[in-house]
Every structure is written in structure tokens, then in C-alpha cells.
Amino acid sequence: MKRPRAFTLLELMVATVTVTMVAGAVAGFLGTFHRALRLQDVRAAAIVRTAAVQAHVSRLMLESRMLLEQDQQRTLLWLPSEMLEDSGAGAESAFDLVNLTADELHWLLFEQEPDGSWSLKEAVVNAATIPAGQGDRYFTVDADYWNGVFEDLRAAGQLTIFPIAEGLAPMARDGVVAAAPRFTYGNASICTNRVLGIEFAFMRERLDDAGDPTGEEELRLDVRLDEHMPFPDIHPICGGGS
Amino acid sequence: MPFRPTTSSMNTARAAFTLVECLVALVIVAMAAAAASTAIGSGIAAQEDALRITLAAACAESRMTEALTTEYGTAPNLAGHELPGALVASDGTAMPGLMSEMGRRTTVAAEPQAIPGFAGLVLTGWQITITVYDLNEDGGERELAVLRRFRPETWEETQGDAP
Numbered sequence A: 001m002k003r004p005r006a007f008t009l010l011e012l013m014v015a016t017v018t019v020t021m022v023a024g025a026v027a028g029f030l031g032t033f034h035r036a037l038r039l040q041d042v043r044a045a046a047i048v049r050t051a052a053v054q055a056h057v058s059r060l061m062l063e064s065r066m067l068l069e070q071d072q073q074r075t076l077l078w079l080p081s082e083m084l085e086d087s088g089a090g091a092e093s094a095f096d097l098v099n100l101t102a103d104e105l106h107w108l109l110f111e112q113e114p115d116g117s118w119s120l121k122e123a124v125v126n127a128a129t130i131p132a133g134q135g136d137r138y139f140t141v142d143a144d145y146w147n148g149v150f151e152d153l154r155a156a157g158q159l160t161i162f163p164i165a166e167g168l169a170p171m172a173r174d175g176v177v178a179a180a181p182r183f184t185y186g187n188a189s190i191c192t193n194r195v196l197g198i199e200f201a202f203m204r205e206r207l208d209d210a211g212d213p214t215g216e217e218e219l220r221l222d223v224r225l226d227e228h229m230p231f232p233d234i235h236p237i238c239g240g241g242s
Numbered sequence B: 001m002p003f004r005p006t007t008s009s010m011n012t013a014r015a016a017f018t019l020v021e022c023l024v025a026l027v028i029v030a031m032a033a034a035a036a037s038t039a040i041g042s043g044i045a046a047q048e049d050a051l052r053i054t055l056a057a058a059c060a061e062s063r064m065t066e067a068l069t070t071e072y073g074t075a076p077n078l079a080g081h082e083l084p085g086a087l088v089a090s091d092g093t094a095m096p097g098l099m100s101e102m103g104r105r106t107t108v109a110a111e112p113q114a115i116p117g118f119a120g121l122v123l124t125g126w127q128i129t130i131t132v133y134d135l136n137e138d139g140g141e142r143e144l145a146v147l148r149r150f151r152p153e154t155w156e157e158t159q160g161d162a163p
Helices: A009-063 A144-154 B007-011 B019-070 B072-078 B097-101 B153-159
Strands: A066-070 A073-078 A103-112 A119-125 A159-169 A181-186 A195-207 A213-228 B078-083 B103-112 B125-135 B141-152
Touching: A009 A119, A009 A159, A009 A195, A009 B019, A066 A144, A066 A181, A066 A195, A073 A144, A073 A181, A103 A159, A119 A144, A119 A195, A144 A159, A144 B097, A181 B078, A213 B019, A213 B097, B019 B097, B019 B103, B019 B125, B019 B141, B072 B097, B072 B103, B072 B125, B078 B141
Parallel strands: none
Antiparallel strands: A066 A073, A073 A103, A103 A119, A119 A159, A181 A195, A195 A213, B078 B103, B103 B125, B125 B141
16 A cells, blocks of 8 residues: 655745745735835825815915914914904094904914924914903014913913814925924014915834834925915004004 | 545545646736736825825915915016926025925916906906926926916006005
């Protein structure tokens, strides 16, 4: 009686090597596949968020009359309900010249999150939290004053802050990465500036096999947006009349 | 009970894949992998294009708002051609990343516009066209975004206060 033929050692070794090579190739392909899908997600998010930021800031600039605070990580847009020259009549004609109501103030700010990423947010005054008669602010072009107003309102819990875009990173220019996303301005004068620039980036770090970031950039998309104020209003405090 | 090979099992050859079957299977697997790779590659390329178009639209929109908000009489001064690599932001700094690879063409032409439904009513103004493009592998221009808007001439802009 013949014994059934078994695999030889050589056959087993060849089979093992072949299976290992195939498994390696499949694993490599799946890894590439997974990384490509992840990058697609990041790109899709970048497209949507860039468009969202542009649309949101464009609308705010359309309704803005001045930028009252011009900081790199925060800017204050003044959105009165009417142009100064159309403001009220009689005793109320000068109301908007001296007083700003809470709902006319909109801050845009870049803030860093606990995970290190940055968010672009909008902050508005929650009028319901302000005691009657205390919401109006005297009109000024003193940026320090508006900085104080923001900090006071925030500390008092009187601001409603919501995100416009999350997962942002600082922009790189000529290979040099900035310290933070930032706003830029056409010029430094609150009275004459009509342009708001926004610089940010989308960045994805390469992950190691354990899923930890390696510090290397896998994807970077730098974005620079410029928004112009179509209907600026020159406040008399700037010396230009209304 | 111990296994006892029967006569028939000993005489029948063990079933196994032939070389041709193995090769066919390998070809099928390879074709599937290639198709998946191509699909992913196409998807990434399409997204890359979408990204460029989004950024190009932002570049064009930025220029358009500048053309619409600058003094009426000086709008034609914005006409010109910014070559790829020479595109600058409003503060004069160079555009970053993909945006730096784009070029922008601005035309401002005096083109009176007839208003549909209002016979004889013709508005004078500027026809503003912004085209943003990048360069393909052959060095040819690939149009990414085109914006066209009409800026009518108004009395306040050209004569001062309203009559």
C-alpha cells in the first residue's frame, strides 16, 4: 500500500514565502488605499470649509461699515442696521453717531483648541444676558477699548461664540509656517481700512503604524482669502463726516 | 476508527488547481487591484481639481469685490494680467501654496447694458471679467474660474451727491 504523498520541506518553504509576499502586497495595497481615502476626506473637508469661510465672511463684510478692532487673531466688525446718513430723525438722528447697540458687534476670531488645531469662530453679544440699558457702547476707534469690551463680555458669559470652520492650521509661505492663522488688513488705520485678509491652512500629519502622528506633513493646503467692504461708512470721529 | 485508504481513493488523483487556473486567478486579482487603484487615483485627481477650482474662485471673487468697491472711475486701472507665480494678495504679499501657481486676468470694459423689459433703457457701466487659470503639463492655460459682473454707473459715484 502506497502512503499518500506529503509536501516536501522545499514545497512548504516556497509556499510560505509566496503567501508572505502576497500578504505583504495586499497589506501594502490596503494601507495605501486607507491613506488615500483619509486624504480624500481631508481634501473634501478643505473644499467645504474654505467655501464656508468665504461665504460667511463675505456676507459679514457686505453688511459691515467699519472694522473696529484689527488684531491678528481677532477682528471686530461693526454691522449697524442702517447707514449713518440714514440714521433716524430729529433727536434720534445722531443716535448711531455716539452709541452702538450690542447686536451691531460681530467678532471674528481664531482660537486654538486643546488638540492643537485652530478654529475660526464668530462671537456675538447675547443681548438677553445684558441688563437693560447697559448694552450700548460709546462709539470709538480705540482698539484697546474694544479688546477690553470683548474680554469683559466673555468673562461675564455674555457672548455667544460659534465655529465657522474647525480643524485649521497656520499657513505656510515660502516654506515657513506661521505661528498661528491670522487676519491681515489693507492698512493699519481703522478709519480708512476696507480690506480683511484671512490666512489659514488645512494640514494632515502622517501617522505611524500605531496611529500616532509622526510630525511629517502628509497633506498641506494653504488658503489666503481677501474680502473687501463694499459699503463702508466713515464715522465723523474719523474726521471725514458721515 | 483509523483511516484506511480505499482502493478508489488511492487511484484517484488529488484535486488541485492547475497552473492555468492559478494564472487566471492571479490575472483577475491583479485586474481588480488595478481597477481599484485607478478609481482611487481618479478620485484624488478630481478632488485636486475641485480644490484648485475652489481656491481659484476665491481668487476671482476677491478681485471682483475689489473691482466693485473701488472708486468707479478707477475701476479700469485694475485691468491686467497677473502671471502664475506673480499673484499677490491685497496687502502685497505673495499668494501661498496652490494659489501661487495660478494666474489671473482682469478686464474692465465700457459696455452699455440694455435692460430686458424696459425698451430704450440702457445703463452705462463697466463689464468686469475675472479669469483665474493654472498651467497644465504642456504649459497651456487651464481655465479654473471665470466671473463676469456688470457695475452700473450711478450718479453718486460719478457726480457726488444724488440730484
